[in-house]
Amino acid sequence: MNQLGFPILSTLLVLPVIGALIVLFIPNKQEKLIKSVTFATTLATLLLSLPLYFSFVTGEAGFQFEENIPWIPGLGINYHLGIDGISLFIVLLTTLLSAIAVLSSWTAIKDRVKAYMVLMLLMETAMLGVFVSLDLFLFYAFWEASLIPMAFLIGVWGSDKRIYAAVKFFMYTFVGSALMLVAAIYVYLQGGTSDLPALLDALSLSTNAQIWLFFAFALAFAIKVPLFPLHTWLPAAHVQAPTAGSVILAGVLLKMGTYGYLRFANPLFPQGMAFWGPLLSVLAIIGIIYAALVALVQEDVKSLVAYSSVAHMGYIMLGIFSGGLQGTSGAVMQMVNHGLSTGALFMLVGVLYEQRHTRLMSEYGGIFAKVPVFGAFFLISVLASVGLPGLNGFVGEFVILIGTFKVNAAYAAFATFGIILAAWYLLTAVRRVMFGPFNPANENLKDMNAREIIAALPLVIFFFVLGIFPNLIFDKVNPTTEALVNAIDSAQTTAIVER
Amino acid sequence: MDIQIPYLNFAALLPLLIVVVTGIIVMIADLFIADKRSLGWVSLIGVLLAAAVGAMQQGMPGFDPAFQNMAVTDGYAHFFNLIFLSAAALSILVALGYLGRVGLQKGEYYALLLFSIAGMMMMAAATDLILIFLGLETMSMALYVMAAFNRNQRASGEAGIKYFLMGSFASAFFLYGAALLYGATGSANLSVIGGVLGGGGNPIALLGLGLLLIGFAFKIAAVPFHWWTPDVYTGSPTSVTAFMSVGAKAAGFAALLRLLMVSFPPPTLAGDWQAAIAVLAVLTMTLGNIAALAQKDVKRMLAYSSIAHAGYILLGVAAGSAAGISAALFYLLAYTFMNIGAFAVIGALERQGAVGSNPSATLRTGIKDYAGLASRNVWLALGMAIFLLSLTGFPPLAGFWGKLYLFRAAVQSNLTWLAVIGVLNSGIAAYYYLNVIVQMYMKPVSDEAPAINLNLVTQVALGVAALFTVIVGLWPSPVIEMTLRSLFG
Numbered sequence: 009m010n011q012l013g014f015p016i017l018s019t020l021l022v023l024p025v026i027g028a029l030i031v032l033f034i035p036n037k038q039e040k041l042i043k044s045v046t047f048a049t050t051l052a053t054l055l056l057s058l059p060l061y062f063s064f065v066t067g068e069a070g071f072q073f074e075e076n077i078p079w080i081p082g083l084g085i086n087y088h089l090g091i092d093g094i095s096l097f098i099v100l101l102t103t104l105l106s107a108i109a110v111l112s113s114w115t116a117i118k119d120r121v122k123a124y125m126v127l128m129l130l131m132e133t134a135m136l137g138v139f140v141s142l143d144l145f146l147f148y149a150f151w152e153a154s155l156i157p158m159a160f161l162i163g164v165w166g167s168d169k170r171i172y173a174a175v176k177f178f179m180y181t182f183v184g185s186a187l188m189l190v191a192a193i194y195v196y197l198q199g200g201t202s203d204l205p206a207l208l209d210a211l212s213l214s215t216n217a218q219i220w221l222f223f224a225f226a227l228a229f230a231i232k233v234p235l236f237p238l239h240t241w242l243p244a245a246h247v248q249a250p251t252a253g254s255v256i257l258a259g260v261l262l263k264m265g266t267y268g269y270l271r272f273a274n275p276l277f278p279q280g281m282a283f284w285g286p287l288l289s290v291l292a293i294i295g296i297i298y299a300a301l302v303a304l305v306q307e308d309v310k311s312l313v314a315y316s317s318v319a320h321m322g323y324i325m326l327g328i329f330s331g332g333l334q335g336t337s338g339a340v341m342q343m344v345n346h347g348l349s350t351g352a353l354f355m356l357v358g359v360l361y362e363q364r365h366t367r368l369m370s371e372y373g374g375i376f377a378k379v380p381v382f383g384a385f386f387l388i389s390v391l392a393s394v395g396l397p398g399l400n401g402f403v404g405e406f407v408i409l410i411g412t413f414k415v416n417a418a419y420a421a422f423a424t425f426g427i428i429l430a431a432w433y434l435l436t437a438v439r440r441v442m443f444g445p446f447n448p449a450n451e452n453l454k455d456m457n458a459r460e461i462i463a464a465l466p467l468v469i470f471f472f473v474l475g476i477f478p479n480l481i482f483d484k485v486n487p488t489t490e491a492l493v494n495a496i497d498s499a500q501t502t503a504i505v506e507r
Numbered sequence: 508m509d510i511q512i513p514y515l516n517f518a519a520l521l522p523l524l525i526v527v528v529t530g531i532i533v534m535i536a537d538l539f540i541a542d543k544r545s546l547g548w549v550s551l552i553g554v555l556l557a558a559a560v561g562a563m564q565q566g567m568p569g570f571d572p573a574f575q576n577m578a579v580t581d582g583y584a585h586f587f588n589l590i591f592l593s594a595a596a597l598s599i600l601v602a603l604g605y606l607g608r609v610g611l612q613k614g615e616y617y618a619l620l621l622f623s624i625a626g627m628m629m630m631a632a633a634t635d636l637i638l639i640f641l642g643l644e645t646m647s648m649a650l651y652v653m654a655a656f657n658r659n660q661r662a663s664g665e666a667g668i669k670y671f672l673m674g675s676f677a678s679a680f681f682l683y684g685a686a687l688l689y690g691a692t693g694s695a696n697l698s699v700i701g702g703v704l705g706g707g708g709n710p711i712a713l714l715g716l717g718l719l720l721i722g723f724a725f726k727i728a729a730v731p732f733h734w735w736t737p738d739v740y741t742g743s744p745t746s747v748t749a750f751m752s753v754g755a756k757a758a759g760f761a762a763l764l765r766l767l768m769v770s771f772p773p774p775t776l777a778g779d780w781q782a783a784i785a786v787l788a789v790l791t792m793t794l795g796n797i798a799a800l801a802q803k804d805v806k807r808m809l810a811y812s813s814i815a816h817a818g819y820i821l822l823g824v825a826a827g828s829a830a831g832i833s834a835a836l837f838y839l840l841a842y843t844f845m846n847i848g849a850f851a852v853i854g855a856l857e858r859q860g861a862v863g864s865n866p867s868a869t870l871r872t873g874i875k876d877y878a879g880l881a882s883r884n885v886w887l888a889l890g891m892a893i894f895l896l897s898l899t900g901f902p903p904l905a906g907f908w909g910k911l912y913l914f915r916a917a918v919q920s921n922l923t924w925l926a927v928i929g930v931l932n933s934g935i936a937a938y939y940y941l942n943v944i945v946q947m948y949m950k951p952v953s954d955e956a957p958a959i960n961l962n963l964v965t966q967v968a969l970g971v972a973a974l975f976t977v978i979v980g981l982w983p984s985p986v987i988e989m990t991l992r993s994l995f996g
Contacts, residue, residue: 079984080908080983080984080987081984081988082984082987082988082991083912083915083987145911148902149902149903149907150902152901152902152907153901153902153903155901156896156901159941160948163945163948163949164948164949170949171945171949171950174945174949175938175941175945178937178941179934179937179938179941182933182934182937183931183934183937186930186931186933186934187927187930189911189914189930190914190918190923190926190927190930193911193914193915193918193926194918194923196915197915197918197919
């Protein structure tokens with residue numbers, strides 16, 4: 009159904025492309041105009057995405073704001089868009105972080121500004137496309153298309169080892185998704201359509217086929233998440249990427265992986281999920297602990313945040329594969345939370361890096377008095393990331409852990425240990441950067457300017473709002489996740505009975 | 508005495524005749540006209556005219572077979588004519604820009620190109636082994652000469668002689684095969700052969716088929732019959748490489764598909780060749796891609812990559828279904844534009860900054876010569892990026908749908924394992940294509956890199972190829988519909 013009288017999702021997809029085309033025709037020299045048009049475009053996209061939230065019918069589990077027109081009738085592929093409780097908030101997160109990312113690269117990007125801004129806009133379209141596509145091949149097209157702008161952002165505007173990082177990122181993701189394409193083709197031939205809702209109704213696959221197909225999809229998604237031991241591209245990509253690239257990468261791109269499980273792999277192949285779920289959960293836990301331990305010894309603060317990302321994404325995976333309502337809803341909530349808090353952390357690290365051109369914690373120290381506004385933002389973001397009660401991170405992790413505990417207490421115990429480690433390494437980072445003896449090298453460090461505050465403020469506001477009123481999210485998410493969990497459950501039980 | 512003039516039905520083959528006549532005109536005019544570029548334009552007009560007539564024919568009711576049942580004008584032939592004529596038009600534009608710059612602007616180039624196109628069109632229309640062979644030789648003879656066109660360069664001469672020797676070898680295989688098939692069935696007509704073989708089980712016919720397959724494998728550069736390809740593609744003038752890497756391959760597939768599907772039709776006789784084609788496909792994809800990984804020269808890398816692409820198309824052949832044919836047709840058309848585009852960029856960069864036809868001037872086809880291309884010429888780099896990403900099979904570009912369509916055909920024919928090998932190969936290929944993009948966009952310009960002069964025709968050729976690649980990528984439906992209408996009969 010589409011409760012708004014116009015194709016809002018298509019408009020969201022097209023708007024950044026139009027902005028990119030306009031930017032393309034602005035002369036290279038007019039950098040200010042280029043930036044302004046880009047920001048205006050992302051802002052317009054953000055504002056236009058707000059009706060999604062306000063017109064969203066709470067309590068409705070199915071897809072809303074749907075659009076469905078034939079795209080390639082010869083192959084039966086449709087241009088089918090729609091969002092439900094799972095994708096709603098990720099779409100909003102994407103439009104928010106895109107605008108913030110543009111704002112945060114205002115002065116950081118000095119070289120080839122036009123190309124950079126065009127890529128940022130194309131990136132936004134590709135990401136939004138991933139989250140609103142309801143056709144297997146449309147989804148795959150956006151999924152792959154999102155690779156190119158990000159590889160360029162890392163490879164052209166990154167730090168010293170940017171080319172290595174960009175190639176690694178590209179190859180990991182591309183090769184990882186190769187099998188997914190064959191699996192998608194198989195599903196499409198078996199089901200007679202590539203339309204996701206239709207497939208969910210009609211598809212009936214043998215357990216054996218499901219195990220294989222789930223594997224093919226899960227591999228692509230696991231690399232994106234990234235799940236231990238497929239995570240090695242992420243620290244490289246994050247450390248080398250420009251600030252805005254990291255914000256987008258951690259904030260949105262990683263969610264494409266977890267979203268993929270929720271939207272495609274799990275509901276399409278419930279038997280496959282039952283078969284592989286335990287392995288994925290264990291890998292998630294190993295990832296949580298391992299990444300936390302690695303984060304503990306990082307000197308580079310950006311690298312530390314990157315590893316914390318790996319750990320945090322582990323919780324989301326754990327929630328998804330707990331299979332229950334709480335775990336699944338908590339995972340959706342945590343996807344949003346992680347996007348907000350890690351996005352904020354990467355942005356704040358960028359603020360320091362832009363002035364001092366170093367991210368080593370030993371280069372800082374005792375700067376709280378010098379940059380109090382920055383200090384406050386940094387501290388709050390860290391606390392949100394650690395999961396302090398009252399802030400958003402707490403709610404997500406807590407609900408996930410409850411959901412996990414119900415299924416497997418041991419998993420929950422290990423995961424809780426990870427939370428303690430997270431508090432340890434993140435607060436250590438705060439101590440080393442903010443407190444302790446003042447490092448005179450930071451004598452000229454300037455506090456955040458108005459632009460940087462405007463960019464960071466919405467994120468911090470959401471930490472509090474979602475921490476105190478988590479039902480703003482859960483009310484809209486729960487009907488969808490409940491339907492999802494029930495559908496998967498009944499499919500799994502039927503299979504057991506048949507056996 | 509009564510002399511009967513056989514009913515040849517020239518009207519059905521009008522596009523082919525237009526191309527031949529234009530070729531003759533160009534050859535004769537070459538004697539009197541000093542401005543050789545104008546001959547290129549005449550050829551282009553001839554090609555476009557042939558395409559227009561072909562399009563008109565497609566709207567008309569069916570044509571009788573021509574040349575006493577040796578050639579037909581069906582949708583299949585029309586589609587291949589579209590591929591050949593597009594390849595010809597693009598190649599002429601590329602040649603107009605390239606040949607003058609490297610001092611090879613000669614009239615007979617265009618005449619040869621037209622004759623080889625005529626041969627290709629003959630192969631696509633032929634329903635008789637004899638005519639397929641005639642087409643094959645017409646095409647090949649012209650291409651041998653074109654490969655050796657830059658006679659001042661040893662590499663080009665080597666390309667010509669190597670192509671000639673290997674090509675003759677392949678023709679011999681083809682002829683043996685055709686003779687055996689004729690001996691086994693008493694006819695050279697494809698559908699008669701199919702009818703006689705009926706239930707199958709004729710060892711002589713099978714031997715004939717095997718030899719024919721080897722002949723075709725040479726022509727489409729399938730592993731292990733590809734040895735000539737890298738040297739020939741690298742040594743030939745780039746405008747020739749662009750043309751033959753697309754045209755000759757498409758022509759080979761045109762005749763191969765018709766032979767297999769008409770004389771050895773699935774499902775009854777598919778067992779005779781499906782496994783062989785599948786093995787050929789695996790070897791071709793994998794070896795082509797792995798060899799391309801190791802190349803330091805972009806032209807040679809693309810030569811290997813074009814071997815790999817023949818492997819992908821073989822997936823569609825192995826599928827042996829309507830979907831497989833239609834996928835192969837789609838891929839060949841998409842490949843025409845993206846591959847000629849990529850070679851056109853190589854041609855545009857080649858010998859930039861060199862004076863005259865000095866053969867010792869640096870070739871500038873090495874991977875390092877692409878460093879920082881994006882800041883030397885934005886559009887050239889963007890074009891190359893589009894072509895390479897499309898060759899990788901990246902959405903939303905034409906090559907993506909081509910691959911998707913081919914893999915779908917394979918999975919549909921229960922060849923899922925083949926599709927899996929296909930996608931893994933795309934992964935290998937992504938690495939070396941990406942490497943060029945990395946050079947263009949992420950490496951600094953070297954100091955001695957010369958300024959790039961792009962003449963207008965080259966810009967037009969690149970623009971057309973890039974636009975096609977992008978538009979078909981965004982909206983593949985019309986082309987897919989067209990391929991579905993272009994199956995036999």
